[in-house]
Amino acid sequence: MSGKALISTEGLSVGYRVGKGPFSKSVLKAVDNVSIKIEKRSFFGLVGESGSGKTTLGRALLNAAPITSGSARYDDGEVSYNLTDIDKAQLADYRKRAQLIFQDPYAALSPRMTVRDIIAEPLEVMKITSGRAETDERVREIAARCRLNLEHLRRFPHAFSGGQRQRISIARALVARPQFIVADESVAALDVSIQADVLNLLKSLQADMGLTFLFISHDLSVVAHTCDYVAVMYLGRLVETAPTRQLFAAPKHPYTKALFSAIPSLDPDDQGRAQRLEGEIPSPTNQPTGCKFHTRCPHATDLCRSQEPVMEAVQPAHEVACHRWRELA
Amino acid sequence: MPSLIDVENLTLKFRTDEGLVTAVENVSFSLQSGEIMGLVGESGSGKSVTAKALMHLNASNSVYGEESRITLHTDGGPVDVLSLKNAADLKVVRGGAISMIFQEPMASFAPSIRIGTQMVEQLQLHSDKSKAQAREIAVEMLDRVGISDPSTRIDQYAFELSGGMRQRAMIAMALSTKPRLLIADEPTTALDVTIQAQVLDLMKDLVKEFGMGIIFITHDLGVVAQTADKVSVMYLGKLIEEGPVREVIRGAKHPYTRGLLAALPRLDDLDAPLTPVPGDIPSPLERPGGCVFNTRCGDVIGDACTATVPLEQWVDPTHRVSCHLYDGKRKSGGA
Numbered sequence: 001m002s003g004k005a006l007i008s009t010e011g012l013s014v015g016y017r018v019g020k021g022p023f024s025k026s027v028l029k030a031v032d033n034v035s036i037k038i039e040k041r042s043f044f045g046l047v048g049e050s051g052s053g054k055t056t057l058g059r060a061l062l063n064a065a066p067i068t069s070g071s072a073r074y075d076d077g078e079v080s081y082n083l084t085d086i087d088k089a090q091l092a093d094y095r096k097r098a099q100l101i102f103q104d105p106y107a108a109l110s111p112r113m114t115v116r117d118i119i120a121e122p123l124e125v126m127k128i129t130s131g132r133a134e135t136d137e138r139v140r141e142i143a144a145r146c147r148l149n150l151e152h153l154r155r156f157p158h159a160f161s162g163g164q165r166q167r168i169s170i171a172r173a174l175v176a177r178p179q180f181i182v183a184d185e186s187v188a189a190l191d192v193s194i195q196a197d198v199l200n201l202l203k204s205l206q207a208d209m210g211l212t213f214l215f216i217s218h219d220l221s222v223v224a225h226t227c228d229y230v231a232v233m234y235l236g237r238l239v240e241t242a243p244t245r246q247l248f249a250a251p252k253h254p255y256t257k258a259l260f261s262a263i264p265s266l267d268p269d270d271q272g273r274a275q276r277l278e279g280e281i282p283s284p285t286n287q288p289t290g291c292k293f294h295t296r297c298p299h300a301t302d303l304c305r306s307q308e309p310v311m312e313a314v315q316p317a318h319e320v321a322c323h324r325w326r327e328l329a
Numbered sequence: 330m331p332s333l334i335d336v337e338n339l340t341l342k343f344r345t346d347e348g349l350v351t352a353v354e355n356v357s358f359s360l361q362s363g364e365i366m367g368l369v370g371e372s373g374s375g376k377s378v379t380a381k382a383l384m385h386l387n388a389s390n391s392v393y394g395e396e397s398r399i400t401l402h403t404d405g406g407p408v409d410v411l412s413l414k415n416a417a418d419l420k421v422v423r424g425g426a427i428s429m430i431f432q433e434p435m436a437s438f439a440p441s442i443r444i445g446t447q448m449v450e451q452l453q454l455h456s457d458k459s460k461a462q463a464r465e466i467a468v469e470m471l472d473r474v475g476i477s478d479p480s481t482r483i484d485q486y487a488f489e490l491s492g493g494m495r496q497r498a499m500i501a502m503a504l505s506t507k508p509r510l511l512i513a514d515e516p517t518t519a520l521d522v523t524i525q526a527q528v529l530d531l532m533k534d535l536v537k538e539f540g541m542g543i544i545f546i547t548h549d550l551g552v553v554a555q556t557a558d559k560v561s562v563m564y565l566g567k568l569i570e571e572g573p574v575r576e577v578i579r580g581a582k583h584p585y586t587r588g589l590l591a592a593l594p595r596l597d598d599l600d601a602p603l604t605p606v607p608g609d610i611p612s613p614l615e616r617p618g619g620c621v622f623n624t625r626c627g628d629v630i631g632d633a634c635t636a637t638v639p640l641e642q643w644v645d646p647t648h649r650v651s652c653h654l655y656d657g658k659r660k661s662g663g664a
Binding site: 049050161162163164191192193194195196197199200218219220221222224225244245248258259260261262263264265266267268269276277278280281 | 371372491492493494521522523524525526527529530548549550551552554555574575578588589590592593594595596599602603604605606607609610
C-alpha cells in the first residue's frame with residue numbers, strides 16, 4: 001500500500017491458555033501470525049465466519065487482548081506506540097486515540113444514564129475536558145455530527161430506536177476525538193433500512209474527521225460497499241487481503257470464493273449452489289495441520305494437508321495464502 | 330384444492346398501561362401446501378406477532394379483532410384456530426400440524442436437558458409412539474437434516490453443538506411431528522453466510538420432500554429471493570404488498586418495498602449509493618393516521634395519504650398493494 005500506515009502488525013499472535021489446572025500448557029491461538037497494514041484514513045474491512053478471530057484481532061489492536069508474539073505498532077504522525085511494549089501513561093493516551101463501537105446498541109448503553117451522560121462519560125473518565133461547560137460543548141458538537149439534537153440528549157436510551165441508539169454509540173466512541181476506530185459488527189443488529197443510514201453516517205464521519213476504521217463484519221455486501229481494503233480471516237489466519245474492488249472482482253482463495261457464493265442473491269432465478277461450503281469452521285483448540293482450510297476445501301491436495309501456505313503477492317497489495325491459487329484462478 | 334391456512338382480517342391489539350396498542354391490523358393472506366411465503370418487514374412491523382397468532386401463541390394481554398379469523402385446513406377438517414381455548418385443543422396448532430423454529434436455537438433448547446430427550450418428549454406429546462419408537466424417529470430426523478453421527482449427537486446438550494448444528498437440530502425437532510405448516514422466524518439470521526446457505530438448501534429440500542407450507546419470516550430480501558415463492562411485506566402491523574417473489578423483487582409497487590430494496594447493499598453494483606428509508610418506524614403507540622407509511626414516504630401525494638387509509642389494489646391477479654399511488658387518487662403521471 002502506498003499511504004502511511006496508522007496500524008501495522010508483524011506476525012501478530014494472540015493466545016489464550018486453556019485446559020484445566022494452573023500448569024496447563026495448551027494454548028488456544030485465536031489469532032495466528034497476522035501481518036496487516038491499516039492505512040491512515042482508510043476503511044479497512046475484516047471478514048470471516050464466527051470463530052475466525054476477527055474480534056480478537058480487533059481487540060488486540062486496542063490493547064484489550066493478550067498479544068503473545070509478534071508486534072503491533074500505532075503511528076499517527078504525532079505519537080507512535082509499540083502495542084506490545086506500552087507503559088501506563090502511553091496506554092492512557094492510546095485509549096483516547098483508539099476507540100471501539102460495539103455490535104449491539106441495546107446492550108452497549110446504560111439504561112440508567114441520560115444520552116448526554118453516556119456520551120460525556122469518556123471525556124470525564126479520561127479527564128479530557130476541564131469542567132462541565134467544555135464537556136457539554138464537546139458532547140453537543142459530536143451529537144450534532146451524529147444527528148442527535150438537544151432534546152435527545154436529555155432522554156434515556158430506552159426512548160430510542162435501534163438506529164438512533166447506534167448513533168449514540170458512535171457519538172460516544174468519537175467524543176474523545178480518536179484517530180482509530182474499531183467497529184465490530186456495528187450494523188449487524190440493525191434493520192436494512194436503518195443499516196444504510198448508519199453506514200452512510202460512518203463514511204461521512206470518516207471523511208470529515210479523517211478517521212481510520214477497522215470494520216469487522218460477517219456481511220460481505222456491507223463490506224463491499226463501505227471498505228477500501230479487505231482482509232479475509234479463517235481460523236486465526238489471514239487467507240487473503242486485497243483492495244475491495246479487486247477482491248470482489250477476482251477472489252483467489254477458495255475460502256473467499258466460497259464466502260462470496262454463499263451470499264443470497266437478490267435475483268430469484270440465480271439459485272446457483274456452486275461452491276457451497278460443506279461443514280463448519282473447526283475448533284481452534286483442535287486445528288487442522290497444513291492449510292487450516294483443507295478440511296472444507298474442495299481443491300485440497302496432500303501438500304495442503306501437510307504444509308501451511310504462506311502469503312504470496314498476486315498483484316501489488318493483493319496477497320493470498322493458498323498453495324494452488326495459480327492453477328485455480 | 331383448499332388452501333393450507335387462511336388468515337382473514339387479522340387484527341391484534343395488546344392491552345398495556347398506555348391503552349390498547351395495535352400490533353397487527355386487518356391482515357389477510359392464504360398459504361398453499363408446498364408453498365413458501367416470505368414475510369418481510371422491519372423490527373416492529375408485526376411479522377412475529379402475526380406468525381404467533383397462527384399458533385394462538387400471543388401473550389394473555391392480546392385482544393383479537395372481532396372479525397379476525399384463522400382457518401387451518403387439516404386432514405380432519407378445518408380448524409378455527411382463534412376459537413381454541415385449552416391446551417389439549419391447542420396441541421394441533423402448537424407442534425402438531427404447525428411447528429415453529431426460532432432465530433436463536435440456543436434459547437429454544439432447554440440447556441440442561443439432552444436434545445434427544447426434548448425431541449422424544451415432543452414426539453410423544455403429539456403421537457402415541459413409544460419412547461423407543463420416538464427415539465428412532467428423532468435419530469432419523471437428525472440424520473435427515475445432515476447431522477453426522479446422530480445416535481451420539483442425540484444424547485448431547487445444546488451447548489455441545491455449534492450454531493449451525495443447533496439450528497439443524499431445531500429444524501429436525503420441528504419437523505419430527507410431520508407438520509403441515511412450518512413457521513420459521515428468522516431461522517438463519519444468527520448464522521454465518523456459509524452455514525445460512527446450507528440451512529436454506531436444507532429447508533428447500535425438505536419442502537420438496539414433505540410438501541409442507543412454510544412461512545419464512547426474515548428481514549433479508551436476499552434470503553427471500555432465494556427461498557420464497559411469494560412475498561408479503563408488512564409495515565407497522567399492515568400487510569402493504571403481496572405478490573410472487575419475482576414480481577415483488579423486480580417490480581415492487583409500494584414505496585416502502587422499493588425503499589427496502591434500495592437500502593440493500595448490492596454486490597453487482599458497488600458504486601450504487603446506499604439509500605436508507607428515511608426516519609424510523611414509528612412507535613405502535615403513535616400510529617400515523619391515513620396510510621401508516623406516510624411519515625417516511627417520499628411519494629406522498631397530498632391529503633389522501635395522511636387522511637385516508639389506502640385500500641388494497643390488485644395490480645394483477647396475484648399481486649396486491651395498499652397505496653394511494655395505485656387507486657386513482659394520483660392526478661397525473663404514471664407510477
